[in-house]
C-alpha cells in the first residue's frame with residue numbers, strides 16, 4: 001500500500017475494497033452518527049458504491065471524505081476485523 005496522504009489525489013484500485021466513512025440516512029429517529037462501510041467498484045455500473053454500514057445500518061450512498069471521523073462505536077468495533085480481511089485480500 002502506498003501512503004501518499006492527499007485524500008483527493010489518491011487513485012483507488014478497482015480490484016480492491018476499502019473501508020470509508022458514510023453518512024447516516026436522513027430519516028427521523030436515525031442516530032446522528034458517521035458509520036463505516038465497505039466501498040467497492042461495480043464494473044457494470046462503472047462506479048464506486050458503498051454497502052451497508054459495518055454495524056448493519058443502511059446509510060446514504062457515497063463515501064465521505066477520508067478525514068471524516070467515524071462516530072458509530074459499533075462500526076469502529078468491527079473495523080479491525082474487516083481491515084484484517086481486506087489487508088489479506090489478493091490485489
Ligand SMILES: [Zn+2]
Pocket residue numbers: 033034035036053054055056057072073074075
Ligand atoms: Zn455504524
